[in-house]
Amino acid sequence: LIVTIDLFLSGCRFRRKIRYEVFARSMTEPVVLTIAAVIFYLQGFTENGLFWSYLIALTATSAAATYGLHKSYTHAEFGSIAAIPTAIVLLRRAAPTGTYEFLKMVLDRLHILLVTFFFSESVTGVYGAAVQFTTLLNKIGAGFEPILAPVVAQLTNRGSGEQLHHQLAKIIRWVLSIELLLVVLFILFGRDILGAIGEEFATGEQIMWILVCAVAVQSAFMCNDLPVVYKRPLWNLTIILVLLGICGGSAYFLAPKFGPEGVAMALLITHLCGAILSSCLIWHLFSVWPFERATFKPLISLFVGMTVGYLGLSLGIPRVVGALLVILCFAATAYRFSASSEERKWISRKLKKSA
Structure with a gap:
């Protein structure tokens, strides 16, 4: 379902039908996920409720993506087949970005795999519960990406570094303005939020604190990779490989000393390094920073x-x-x-x- 959603919404984005991606990712998925999770919780499905809620949300998002794809292309276009040489050229050009997106998905889940490697199932369950609440912050940053993508593509082609600087700085400020409110609420009332699932999950309060900060950094600078995708796609691939090494290495040293909080710290360090590296790369390519004083x-x-x-x-x-x-x-x-x-x-x- 995840692959189907990404594929169909990429087709909508290609036709500049951004509204379908915004509707699917920023409205359908979080709303359906929240409603389904509340219903399952009230019905007493405390063990498998989140799993089924996520499955229902992905199904609804897939349906919304299918509708958007249907509206973006005619039946004749669906039936056409690209010539083999053209398909080979497309695959060659898309390979670096496709590999980067795959490795980025691996990075998003690596910290959970590391927790399962270092700790018991009960600790993994508490960590996973904290992770589920942080997905809301990810959706905020992801909602801006499809809107900004065509603008960044146009500015990159024109070489308009100054306009690119203002667009990226504005997006980071907007995302932070929304996300930091959630960060405050999760830090202040994290124990109550996790305790609503079950009293045993309330021990993950400090894990949630670190995770929401990590995800806030990631989402705020999520659009930094867009100019690099259009200018030097292989460099994004290099950065993600470096970040995978940082995440695994940091967790290896921090997890034995700090427990699951150490894995969350490793994720925070990774996303901070990612924000710094992507910002420096934009400076190198366009001689502008993706932020300004007002951004913070x-x-x-x-x-x-x-x-x-x-x-x-x-x-x-x-x-x-x-x-x-x-x-x-x-x-x-x-x-x-x-x-x-x-x-x-x-x-x-x-x-x-x-x-």
């Missing part, structure tokens, strides 16, 4: 949200009220400091219109 303004909202949350927990405010206060303070700070003047005007117009 969402960190102000992170500080405010954490401060308000810790004060609320210290004063004994009910968890639900504390979470709402964190969300309100984070949103207000993001509006004031993270959003540009044009974005604030757009938000104000939308709020006035809805009111």
Whole structure:
């Protein structure tokens, strides 16, 4: 199902029908996954509920991708077959990027395999539960990638380094503005969130803290590989091989000392190195950085949200009220400091219109 989704949505992206990919990945999959998980949990399926929820979500996403592919191509185009020389040329050009995507998928799952190698099944279960909640952050970054891909392709072909810099910096700022709110909530209320599945999972609180930071870094800089794909695809392949080595090597040294938290630390180190390497590569290719000073303004909202949350927990405010206060303070700070003047005007117009 995963391969089918990727293949069909790649076809939609080729026709610049980005809305189908956004609908499938950013709406259908997370919404169906959340609803199915809640239903299974309420029905008492605590052991296999997440597995069946994920399967249902993938099936729904596959159906949405199939619909998008059907709308993007005619029946005559489906029936046409490319000549063998053309197919060979396409395969040769796609091989580096295809291999890179495969290895990136391996990297996303390597830390889970390392946990199963170093620790018992019970520890792996706790770690896996924490991983399931971090997928929400991944979906945020993945939702921007199909929108940005055609823009980056056009700017890369033109050699517009300055415009590429502004686009990437803006995307990173937007992703951080959304994801850091989830990071704050997961750090402050991680024990309650994991405890909702089962009291035995609440011990994975610190694992969740590290994992959400790692995934936030990965998602924020997820679009950095797009310019390299269009300019020097083999370099992305080199970077992913280096990151696989960093992840495995870091886990080998950290896991015996820190336990499963050490594997999560290895993942965080890997994604930090990936962000640094991809940023340096963009500088080398285009003489611009994919970020600017305003890119990291969402960190102000992170500080405010954490401060308000810790004060609320210290004063004994009910968890639900504390979470709402964190969300309100984070949103207000993001509006004031993270959003540009044009974005604030757009938000104000939308709020006035809805009111």
